[in-house]
Amino acid sequence: MSAVSLESFTKKYKELVEIRLDELVTGLQAPEQVKEAMSYSLKAGGKRIRPVLLFATLHAFKKDPALGLEAAAALEMIHTYSLIHDDLPSMDNDDLRRGKPTNHKVYGEATAILAGDGLLTYSFEVLCGTKGASPEKIIRLISLLAKSAGPEGMVGGQAADMEGENKSLTVEELQYIHKNKTGRLLAFSVMAAAILADATESQVRSLEDYAYHIGLAFQIQDDILDIEGREDKMGKRVGSDESKFKSTYPSLLTLDGAKEKLKSHLIKGKSALASSDLDNGLLVDIADMIASRDH
Amino acid sequence: MSAVSLESFTKKYKELVEIRLDELVTGLQAPEQVKEAMSYSLKAGGKRIRPVLLFATLHAFKKDPALGLEAAAALEMIHTYSLIHDDLPSMDNDDLRRGKPTNHKVYGEATAILAGDGLLTYSFEVLCGTKGASPEKIIRLISLLAKSAGPEGMVGGQAADMEGENKSLTVEELQYIHKNKTGRLLAFSVMAAAILADATESQVRSLEDYAYHIGLAFQIQDDILDIEGREDKMGKRVGSDESKFKSTYPSLLTLDGAKEKLKSHLIKGKSALASSDLDNGLLVDIADMIASRDH
Numbered sequence: 001m002s003a004v005s006l007e008s009f010t011k012k013y014k015e016l017v018e019i020r021l022d023e024l025v026t027g028l029q030a031p032e033q034v035k036e037a038m039s040y041s042l043k044a045g046g047k048r049i050r051p052v053l054l055f056a057t058l059h060a061f062k063k064d065p066a067l068g069l070e071a072a073a074a075l076e077m078i079h080t081y082s083l084i085h086d087d088l089p090s091m092d093n094d095d096l097r098r099g100k101p102t103n104h105k106v107y108g109e110a111t112a113i114l115a116g117d118g119l120l121t122y123s124f125e126v127l128c129g130t131k132g133a134s135p136e137k138i139i140r141l142i143s144l145l146a147k148s149a150g151p152e153g154m155v156g157g158q159a160a161d162m163e164g165e166n167k168s169l170t171v172e173e174l175q176y177i178h179k180n181k182t183g184r185l186l187a188f189s190v191m192a193a194a195i196l197a198d199a200t201e202s203q204v205r206s207l208e209d210y211a212y213h214i215g216l217a218f219q220i221q222d223d224i225l226d227i228e229g230r231e232d233k234m235g236k237r238v239g240s241d242e243s244k245f246k247s248t249y250p251s252l253l254t255l256d257g258a259k260e261k262l263k264s265h266l267i268k269g270k271s272a273l274a275s276s277d278l279d280n281g282l283l284v285d286i287a288d289m290i291a292s293r294d295h
Numbered sequence: 296m297s298a299v300s301l302e303s304f305t306k307k308y309k310e311l312v313e314i315r316l317d318e319l320v321t322g323l324q325a326p327e328q329v330k331e332a333m334s335y336s337l338k339a340g341g342k343r344i345r346p347v348l349l350f351a352t353l354h355a356f357k358k359d360p361a362l363g364l365e366a367a368a369a370l371e372m373i374h375t376y377s378l379i380h381d382d383l384p385s386m387d388n389d390d391l392r393r394g395k396p397t398n399h400k401v402y403g404e405a406t407a408i409l410a411g412d413g414l415l416t417y418s419f420e421v422l423c424g425t426k427g428a429s430p431e432k433i434i435r436l437i438s439l440l441a442k443s444a445g446p447e448g449m450v451g452g453q454a455a456d457m458e459g460e461n462k463s464l465t466v467e468e469l470q471y472i473h474k475n476k477t478g479r480l481l482a483f484s485v486m487a488a489a490i491l492a493d494a495t496e497s498q499v500r501s502l503e504d505y506a507y508h509i510g511l512a513f514q515i516q517d518d519i520l521d522i523e524g525r526e527d528k529m530g531k532r533v534g535s536d537e538s539k540f541k542s543t544y545p546s547l548l549t550l551d552g553a554k555e556k557l558k559s560h561l562i563k564g565k566s567a568l569a570s571s572d573l574d575n576g577l578l579v580d581i582a583d584m585i586a587s588r589d590h
Binding site for chain 2: 028033085090108110113114120124125128129135136143146147149151158159160
């Protein structure tokens with residue numbers, strides 16, 4: 001068990017990053033409409049899992065989590081842009097996200113596209129302002145974020161996901177999609193903290209392993225929730241994967257098979273941590289939270 | 296007159312950046328469809344004015360233009376992403392660009408959005424690899440590019456442009472749009488070279504002035520070409536501004552008034568250079584080229 005509870009840690013640092021995100025967007029000299037659209041999606045709530053994971057990893061290194069504030073804000077901007085673009089009519093065509101109308105439903109498609117582009121671009125400017133890190137480290141952060149979010153990462157995963165619709169995928173193909181679409185930004189959360197904390201090579205390997213397994217666990221739980229979740233908790237329609245003929249872990253492995261796989265990734269993720277010399281309490285709790293969340 | 300002709304300089308460095316762009320995209324480990332869509336628009340030709348301007352500014356500092364290769368490639372990626380997104384049905388809804396079907400016409404909207412997102416994100420990774428520059432300089436380049444392309448720059452200009460449709464704008468409002476939508480990336484071309492070449496403050500001021508005036512000259516000439524241009528040279532429908540009820544310089548100032556304004560910006564841009572101690576030949580030729588181009 002960690003000395004700090006995940007609940008109190010999350011509350012504190014979720015608030016910290018939310019305040020910073022608000023400051024960062026409010027301070028922009030830009031047309032009101034696009035600023036409002038950027039804020040709307042940034043403020044639409046969510047669990048801020050990525051920032052919390054980044055802060056918790058810094059905590060595991062016994063560093064001040066606030067060192068990761070700019071990186072966490074940049075990361076959440078990128079995550080938010082990806083949700084805005086993924087929800088567009090030509091992509092997943094979703095009307096609801098976290099119980100609220102999606103960005104394009106409120107502001108129209110053109111502004112939603114621009115709000116996404118704006119968040120994506122701005123995130124790199126924000127990273128440039130990382131405090132307490134050498135220029136070399138800042139460049140490593142920027143390069144890793146761009147790689148994780150770009151064609152070899154999240155954008156590639158989303159492209160493969162679109163191509164995979166109405167097709168029956170293998171587990172390997174599904175794994176490629178999720179490793180990139182969801183996994184790479186989750187991995188960035190952990191690796192950004194490792195860069196900021198001067199992790200050793202063996203610590204980096206443990207954390208990479210951990211991030212890989214919790215990334216897949218996250219996605220499998222997402223698929224399970226799409227079947228078993230309650231709409232009031234999810235804030236979106238459940239059963240939407242099936243109605244879009246998307247391959248999912250339960251559709252390929254059965255629901256029980258998916259639950260087995262989730263459990264196995266959870267165990268592997270935690271054991272990767274166990275072999276490291278980090279103060280792992282919060283990271284273990286986050287792995288458990290990811291596997292058991294109900295929305 | 297410059298010792299080097301703009302024509303031979305352009306030919307050489309246009310080819311250099313085009314080869315680099317091709318290498319950068321070909322080397323990506325990403326789904327074929329999105330790579331192809333990225334390449335399609337990168338290869339759709341164009342004058343590569345921004346890269347040439349960057350290289351020519353380095354030349355004006357008597358530096359090796361190739362120092363700016365990664366910055367020029369990143370810049371052209373951002374310019375290309377902006378064209379792909381601007382052409383989308385929910386934005387300008389254009390079917391043709393440089394005489395070829397626009398990206399979404401060939402690959403569909405979802406892939407076009409992702410190709411744009413991919414180019415935008417990748418450009419920052421490319422900049423991180425700038426050779427022969429200190430980490431501090433690389434961060435200045437990244438920060439400036441993000442600011443120039445983001446909500447306070449190009450994205451803001453495009454947002455204001457969309458809001459301005461079907462409205463009658465003042466010359467000041469039109470200037471805001473173009474300063475940001477087109478001007479900021481042109482200014483980056485010049486300022487990126489200034490950063491790489493360790494420009495003095497007075498050189499920076501001269502170049503900022505130059506970039507501001509040629510940016511506006513560029514846009515005014517664009518508006519004039521939309522009326523006077525020949526479709527076969529332009530590679531797109533002419534008269535499209537009028538049919539979309541867009542405010543333009545000729546609609547606000549008359550065609551003759553717009554031509555006067557173009558001339559005045561050209562003179563101011565060149566005189567900003569004259570007061571600097573740079574080897575200005577190519578930059579003067581580029582200003583003339585921008586004001587007299589027929590496509």
